[in-house]
Amino acid sequence: xxxxxxxxxxxxxxxxxxxxxxxxxxxxxxxxxxxxxxxxxxxxxxxxxxxxxxxxxxxxxxxxxxxxxxxxxxxxxxxxxxxxxxxxxxxxxxxxxxxxxxxxxxxxxxxxxxxxxxxxxxxxxxxxxxxxxxxxxxxxxxxxxxxxxxxxxxxxxxxxxxxxxxxxxxxxxxxxxxxxxxxxxxxxxxxxxxxxxxxxxxxxxxxxxxxxxxxxxxxxxxxxxxxxxxxxxxxxxxxxxxxxxxxxxxxxxxxxxxxxxxxxxxxxxxxxxxxxxxxxxxxxxxxxxxxxxxxxxxxxxxxxxxxxxxxxxxxxxxxxxxxxxxxxxxxxxxxxxxxxxxxxxxxxxxxxxxxxxxxxxxxxxxxxxxxxxxxxxxxxxxxxxxxxxxxx
Amino acid sequence: xxxxxxxxxxxxxxxxxxxxxxxxxxxxxxxxxxxxxxxxxxxxxxxxxxxxxxxxxxxxxxxxxxxxxxxxxxxxxxxxxxxxxxxxxxxxxxxxxxxxxxxxxxxxxxxxxxxxxxxxxxxxxxxxxxxxxxxxxxxxxxxxxxxxxxxxxxxxxxxxxxxxxxxxxxxxxxxxxxxxxxxxxxxxxxxxxxxxxxxxxxxxxxxxxxxxxxxxxxxxxxxxxxxxxxxxxxxxxxxxxxxxxxxxxxxxxxxxxxxxxxxxxxxxxxxxxxxxxxxxxxxxxxxxxxxxxxxxxxxxxxxxxxxxxxxxxxxxxxxxxxxxxxxxxxxxxxxxxxxxxxxxxxxxxxxxxxxxxxxxxxxxxxxxxxxxxxxxxxxxxxxxxxxxxxxx
Numbered sequence: 001x002x003x004x005x006x007x008x009x010x011x012x013x014x015x016x017x018x019x020x021x022x023x024x025x026x027x028x029x030x031x032x033x034x035x036x037x038x039x040x041x042x043x044x045x046x047x048x049x050x051x052x053x054x055x056x057x058x059x060x061x062x063x064x065x066x067x068x069x070x071x072x073x074x075x076x077x078x079x080x081x082x083x084x085x086x087x088x089x090x091x092x093x094x095x096x097x098x099x100x101x102x103x104x105x106x107x108x109x110x111x112x113x114x115x116x117x118x119x120x121x122x123x124x125x126x127x128x129x130x131x132x133x134x135x136x137x138x139x140x141x142x143x144x145x146x147x148x149x150x151x152x153x154x155x156x157x158x159x160x161x162x163x164x165x166x167x168x169x170x171x172x173x174x175x176x177x178x179x180x181x182x183x184x185x186x187x188x189x190x191x192x193x194x195x196x197x198x199x200x201x202x203x204x205x206x207x208x209x210x211x212x213x214x215x216x217x218x219x220x221x222x223x224x225x226x227x228x229x230x231x232x233x234x235x236x237x238x239x240x241x242x243x244x245x246x247x248x249x250x251x252x253x254x255x256x257x258x259x260x261x262x263x264x265x266x267x268x269x270x271x272x273x274x275x276x277x278x279x280x281x282x283x284x285x286x287x288x289x290x291x292x293x294x295x296x297x298x299x300x301x302x303x304x305x306x307x308x309x310x311x312x313x314x315x316x317x318x319x320x321x322x323x324x325x326x327x328x329x330x331x332x333x334x335x336x337x338x339x340x341x342x343x344x345x346x347x348x349x350x351x352x353x354x355x356x357x358x359x360x361x362x363x364x365x366x367x368x369x370x371x372x373x374x375x376x377x378x379x380x381x382x383x384x385x386x387x388x389x390x391x392x
Numbered sequence: 393x394x395x396x397x398x399x400x401x402x403x404x405x406x407x408x409x410x411x412x413x414x415x416x417x418x419x420x421x422x423x424x425x426x427x428x429x430x431x432x433x434x435x436x437x438x439x440x441x442x443x444x445x446x447x448x449x450x451x452x453x454x455x456x457x458x459x460x461x462x463x464x465x466x467x468x469x470x471x472x473x474x475x476x477x478x479x480x481x482x483x484x485x486x487x488x489x490x491x492x493x494x495x496x497x498x499x500x501x502x503x504x505x506x507x508x509x510x511x512x513x514x515x516x517x518x519x520x521x522x523x524x525x526x527x528x529x530x531x532x533x534x535x536x537x538x539x540x541x542x543x544x545x546x547x548x549x550x551x552x553x554x555x556x557x558x559x560x561x562x563x564x565x566x567x568x569x570x571x572x573x574x575x576x577x578x579x580x581x582x583x584x585x586x587x588x589x590x591x592x593x594x595x596x597x598x599x600x601x602x603x604x605x606x607x608x609x610x611x612x613x614x615x616x617x618x619x620x621x622x623x624x625x626x627x628x629x630x631x632x633x634x635x636x637x638x639x640x641x642x643x644x645x646x647x648x649x650x651x652x653x654x655x656x657x658x659x660x661x662x663x664x665x666x667x668x669x670x671x672x673x674x675x676x677x678x679x680x681x682x683x684x685x686x687x688x689x690x691x692x693x694x695x696x697x698x699x700x701x702x703x704x705x706x707x708x709x710x711x712x713x714x715x716x717x718x719x720x721x722x723x724x725x726x727x728x729x730x731x732x733x734x735x736x737x738x739x740x741x742x743x744x745x746x747x748x749x750x751x752x753x754x755x756x757x758x759x760x761x762x763x764x765x766x767x768x769x770x771x772x773x774x775x776x777x778x779x780x781x782x783x784x
Contacts, residue, residue: 045721046710046713046714047712047713047714047716047717047718047721048709048710048712048713048719049713075706077706077710078706078709078721078734078738078739079738080722080736080737080738105563108680112704112705112706113704113705113706113707113709113710114705114709114739115739127757145453167737204402216757221712223403223706223710223713225726266423300692304776304777307777312504312505313506313671314467314469314504314505314506314615315468315505317440317469317470317505317506317615318438318440318505318614318615318677321438321440321441321442321615322438322439322440323438324441325439327439327440329439329440329470330472331437342470342506344472345470345472346470346471346506347470347506347507367663380777382774382776382777384692384696384777385696385699385772385773385774385776385777386774
């Protein structure tokens with residue numbers, strides 16, 4: 001199946017190998033917009049932030065940017081002052097080659113923590129990187145940001161805003177360390193829409209909450225998580241400056257793309273064999289629903305049971321009960337797919353057949369209120385351990 | 393190596409197979425004291441509590457007990473009113489056979505959640521169980537409480553209080569689902585000391601906090617966790633009624649036994665190949681130290697790296713930073729054993745040799761205050777997943 005790409009106007013891409021990874025795979029990527037972009041970003045809440053996160057977080061404060069340089073294979077985290085200097089040197093070199101202001105170049109890194117970037121190798125490749133910028137190199141860029149991912153993750157869509165055609169495209173890397181409040185997760189969203197920075201930031205925050213912040217592979221939150229949304233206005237629409245119908249139209253497509261990318265991350269979770277949706281409904285509050293949904297989705301016992309196609313709903317109930325939320329056990333219903341397996345806290349029917357499916361939806365009905373939360377996760381297989389025992 | 397057992401006076405034990413487990417292993421156990429005991433208990437904080445937990449929690453409120461009947465192979469959790477009736481029927485039968493008041497019989501269960509107890513089988517075996525009560529059957533009892541444990545876990549000690557010889561013995565079951573706030577963990581501590589119930593409860597609470605509540609295998613907290621401490625006064629010491637030197641002497645031995653049993657649980661953690669100590673020192677508060685220690689000890693990425701003997705300290709730093717505690721990254725030191733691997737947040741030396749050891753001690757020095765916390769855990773191996781994918 002060929003995937004049709006809808007790339008926004010005036011964005012160029014590049015991706016090549018700078019020798020950061022030992023296996024000669026692509027590890028250095030660049031996004032460049034011919035026009036100045038409005039920019040929004042969401043970053044890791046880990047107290048330990050990598051050097052590129054600190055720099056990019058600072059630079060997007062003024063709301064504009066024009067390029068993003070990304071490397072994989074090394075996180076440039078826990079690298080102190082030298083790490084910061086290295087990241088600044090790289091953005092400075094990119095700015096010089098592109099002939100733009102250094103402050104308009106953003107940066108992100110992913111890979112091993114605590115080692116210095118091979119800065120010489122990277123700087124040496126920057127001229128070749130900028131020279132290879134082209135709209136058709138989007139896939140090269142997508143490849144250059146991967147670590148233990150087994151495939152590229154991209155999604156795009158085209159829609160009309162005020163009679164103008166707008167494109168929105170996204171590329172992410174996921175794999176391990178995927179958890180709420182982001183993950184070793186890098187996400188880059190690009191659009192040619194014209195929109196004000198505050199609305200861009202608001203839309204990104206909402207879309208991230210329902211997508212990237214609603215997935216979990218292993219409960220980890222990395223030092224490097226970054227999602228950036230750049231909008232260069234090349235579509236020529238009347239600039240969106242308030243929460244009107246155009247804004248909500250854009251928001252709905254942004255959510256769609258983010259959710260699609262989030263699905264792809266879970267489907268490619270390290271060692272994943274199942275795609276699992278956990279929905280908590282009729283909760284007393286959104287916070288309660290979130291806590292319970294993530295407690296179930298992060299439970300090693302639930303995840304290993306799912307890998308074993310073992311209909312052990314007791315582990316789900318136990319994960320529900322671990323959360324500090326008052327519950328009425330004798331009201332809880334649990335469904336696997338459409339099949340009710342627990343009614344009012346007691347066994348109701350066996351979901352053995354449901355367990356064999358590749359996609360499993362667990363619904364937990366608390367019958368206490370009207371709040372609900374859906375999160376997405378994978379099972380836990382021995383392959384996850386193999387990958388993470390060996391990763392350097 | 394033969395283990396010398398110091399069993400307290402006037403306690404009798406029994407353990408046999410009632411056919412709850414499919415493999416004919418022992419699954420029904422009984423502790424009986426010839427004298428009325430003072431009793432203390434600590435229970436799961438899971439919101440979903442098994443029937444036996446509800447009953448025992450209620451019964452120990454008056455501070456006395458004389459017998460404990462335990463089954464493995466079935467947790468009698470999420471079994472509603474029938475579950476409660478089943479548990480009550482079992483304690484009633486035990487009381488009748490022992491000719492004691494029903495309210496003096498406590499109970500605990502461990503095993504699969506959501507299935508009704510095979511109550512007929514159990515009741516039929518109670519006469520044989522009570523008839524086989526004997527001081528020398530302590531090991532039978534220890535076996536009868538196991539689930540996926542690969543070996544029995546017991547510890548005992550003898551010491552003098554006011555010129556009298558006092559014995560303290562404990563038996564636990566652990567294996568999986570081991571986490572702070574207990575685990576699918578059952579623990580039974582028995583002593584012939586004379587002590588008042590409030591002091592017994594206070595001592596148990598303190599000993600549990602530093603031992604069973606400081607271990608974690610997989611971050612799970614079960615519906616059935618129970619630890620009971622029975623003291624029958626047969627040693628003939630002057631009853632301890634205040635926090636005097638006798639109390640503190642007993643407390644120190646109680647802590648020692650509990651810590652020894654906690655070690656045994658971690659060493660027999662499902663699939664464990666390493667015994668890992670995580671110490672957080674110079675933290676701004678005890679709460680901060682606890683949060684950070686458990687964040688590191690529960691991190692799948694840290695645990696898989698330990699399994700792989702991979703000195704990936706970046707994952708430790710990342711787990712530290714996931715906790716919502718203000719940190720100074722550029723002050724943090726990390727040691728593997730005596731070897732400093734991170735100094736002031738930066739790589740210092742490689743701990744490759746330390747990683748090959750069977751016991752690994754990770755020390756995280758925050759240099760922020762004077763609080764500290766030590767927790768104990770294991771690595772995470774593919775064997776953990778195999779066990780938990782198949783467990784029914």
